Amino acid sequence: xxxxxxxxxxxxxxxxxxxxxxxxxxxxxxxxxxxxxxxxxxxxxxxxxxxxxxxxxxxxxxxxxxxxxxxxxxxxxxxxxxxxxxxxxxxxxxxxxxxxxxxxxxxxxxxxxxxxxxxxxxxxxxxxxxxxxxxxxxxxxxxxxxxxxxxxxxxxxxxxxxxxxxxxxxxxxxxxxxxxxxxxxxxxxxxxxxxxxxxxxxxxxxxxxxxxxxxxxxxxxxxxxxxxxxxxxxxxxxxxxxxxxxxxxxxxxxxxxxxxxxxx
Amino acid sequence: xxxxxxxxxxxxxxxxxxxxxxxxxxxxxxxxxxxxxxxxxxxxxxxxxxxxxxxxxxxxxxxxxxxxxxxxxxxxxxxxxxxxxxxxxxxxxxxxxxxxxxxxxxxxxxxxxxxxxxxxxxxxxxxxxxxxxxxxxxxxxxxxxxxxxxxxxxxxxxxxxxxxxxxxxxxxxxxxxxxxxxxxxxxxxxxxxxxxxxxxxxxxxxxxxxxxxxxxxxxxxxxxxxxxxxxxxxxxxxxxxxxxxxxxxxxxxxxxxxxxxxxxxxx
Numbered sequence: 001x002x003x004x005x006x007x008x009x010x011x012x013x014x015x016x017x018x019x020x021x022x023x024x025x026x027x028x029x030x031x032x033x034x035x036x037x038x039x040x041x042x043x044x045x046x047x048x049x050x051x052x053x054x055x056x057x058x059x060x061x062x063x064x065x066x067x068x069x070x071x072x073x074x075x076x077x078x079x080x081x082x083x084x085x086x087x088x089x090x091x092x093x094x095x096x097x098x099x100x101x102x103x104x105x106x107x108x109x110x111x112x113x114x115x116x117x118x119x120x121x122x123x124x125x126x127x128x129x130x131x132x133x134x135x136x137x138x139x140x141x142x143x144x145x146x147x148x149x150x151x152x153x154x155x156x157x158x159x160x161x162x163x164x165x166x167x168x169x170x171x172x173x174x175x176x177x178x179x180x181x182x183x184x185x186x187x188x189x190x191x192x193x194x195x196x197x198x199x200x201x202x203x204x205x206x207x208x209x210x211x212x213x214x215x216x217x218x219x220x221x222x223x224x225x226x227x228x229x230x231x232x233x234x235x236x237x238x239x240x241x242x243x244x245x246x247x248x249x250x251x252x253x254x255x256x257x258x259x260x261x262x263x264x
Numbered sequence: 265x266x267x268x269x270x271x272x273x274x275x276x277x278x279x280x281x282x283x284x285x286x287x288x289x290x291x292x293x294x295x296x297x298x299x300x301x302x303x304x305x306x307x308x309x310x311x312x313x314x315x316x317x318x319x320x321x322x323x324x325x326x327x328x329x330x331x332x333x334x335x336x337x338x339x340x341x342x343x344x345x346x347x348x349x350x351x352x353x354x355x356x357x358x359x360x361x362x363x364x365x366x367x368x369x370x371x372x373x374x375x376x377x378x379x380x381x382x383x384x385x386x387x388x389x390x391x392x393x394x395x396x397x398x399x400x401x402x403x404x405x406x407x408x409x410x411x412x413x414x415x416x417x418x419x420x421x422x423x424x425x426x427x428x429x430x431x432x433x434x435x436x437x438x439x440x441x442x443x444x445x446x447x448x449x450x451x452x453x454x455x456x457x458x459x460x461x462x463x464x465x466x467x468x469x470x471x472x473x474x475x476x477x478x479x480x481x482x483x484x485x486x487x488x489x490x491x492x493x494x495x496x497x498x499x500x501x502x503x504x505x506x507x508x509x510x511x512x513x514x515x516x517x518x519x520x521x522x523x524x525x526x527x528x529x530x531x
Contacts, residue, residue, distance in 0.1 A: 035529060045431040045433040045434070046433075048430075048431065093528070096362075096363055097363035098359075098360070098361065098362065098363045098528045099528055099529060100525045100526070114362065114363070116361045116362070117361050120357070120358060120361045120362050121357075121358050121362075123283065123287065125287055125290055126283065126286070126287070130283070130286075133279065134279050134280075134283055137275050137276045137278075137279035137280075138276065138279075138358065138362050138364065139362070140272045140276075140364075141275075142271060142272070142275050143275060
């Protein structure tokens with residue numbers, strides 16, 4: 001083979017690899033995370049000095065994630081299920097770069113918009129409009145980007161007449177509607193949602209369901225939930241986590257069955 | 265991970281500063297006026313006690329303005345550090361749920377104090393002119409003192425704020441320390457009163473960067489009677505004082521960067 005052909009072949013291979021890599025939105029490789037939990041009730045300077053003098057560690061190690069590996073494809077709707085304390089939320093926080101992993105790596109292609117909780121930073125003394133912009137800034141959007149999204153958010157939340165009211169004058173239903181609308185209207189490549197589907201009245205929920213169905217194939221979503229109905233309705237694939245490891249993954253119907261077996 | 269001065273962080277910083285400032289004076293009748301009134305009221309009390317009753321200011325030209333400059337700068341320093349040290353702890357709800365550079369929270373908390381200081385400095389200048397202080401070119405040097413004081417306050421906020429995440433006593437210890445420090449800095453009394461007793465003690469006191477900044481500002485703004493560190497201790501003393509500020513800031517930034525990764529778990 002001539003060197004030019006070799007060179008061309010190598011270029012083709014490289015291009016192929018790159019195309020494959022761009023198909024992956026999130027790549028998680030052998031992730032470990034543990035926490036130091038203080039064993040004393042009072043945790044302060046005095047206790048720290050005491051422990052140092054007595055040679056006590058003063059905390060115990062809690063292993064939460066123990067070697068997780070998985071990929072999320074671009075445009076995929078991935079469900080993550082598992083019982084309380086299995087490590088789902090910790091995983092989302094590592095993906096969102098809130099926690100640093102002890103070991104392993106997370107590779108993210110594109111911008112990631114995390115909603116670990118709805119309405120983070122919402123302040124009752126600010127107006128609805130001010131809260132939307134503050135929330136947007138926290139999520140990493142510029143004022144210009146928020147200007148473009150604003151009308152869409154307000155319309156989806158059905159709060160056109162209330163945006164210049166202070167948030168403390170909103171009903172709790174109105175507050176979650178606003179927060180939820182920001183969450184699903186925020187334009188990022190990857191959306192992370194932690195157990196936030198059940199908000200608003202029946203009509204609003206119906207609207208949200210419609211919206212989630214319309215996302216199919218266009219938006220990468222990672223959804224953590226305990227509602228197996230939602231997993232089967234929206235997700236292309238699901239992962240069951242147990243004690244910080246993947247117990248099973250694949251078709252939503254298969255994973256939800258495994259999930260329900262946990263209590264047998 | 266993030267470029268510290270990226271557009272994203274600037275937007276967030278601006279938004280947090282706006283929110284802090286808005287919230288602080290909301291629902292109060294006089295609103296932003298409190299930013300000016302609070303230090304003026306404290307000044308009025310100090311003025312009556314120390315200038316009129318105890319007559320500390322005899323021999324210093326424009327003593328009321330001299331006193332006002334000192335209290336305004338001191339108030340700024342304490343307000344700035346009190347807000348800054350507790351910033352991470354108070355914004356814990358955000359830090360636990362969203363990833364963003366943590367220094368943004370500390371800078372936004374201290375910036376409210378900085379805005380208040382700028383308003384107060386306008387008041388100082390107006391007072392100075394009313395009191396008959398003649399403007400000189402040395403007024404242009406006053407911003408340097410403000411910058412130095414802010415760098416020191418920000419450094420202390422970052423350093424103690426990071427420690428305060430784990431050991432909540434630090435905030436209280438600092439407040440007690442500041443109460444003692446108020447008397448160790450020549451704010452209400454002229455440094456010449458100390459020099460008369462012991463020149464060594466006066467020199468040590470002026471090596472404190474807060475004292476150095478206040479005396480520099482007074483010297484440049486009001487009267488050359490205000491003895492500076494550079495004059496009493498010498499150029500090396502002045503450099504040492506500025507050196508302390510730089511050292512505190514550098515150590516603070518390094519320590520904060522090392523600890524910031526774990527704030528979400530510890531706060």
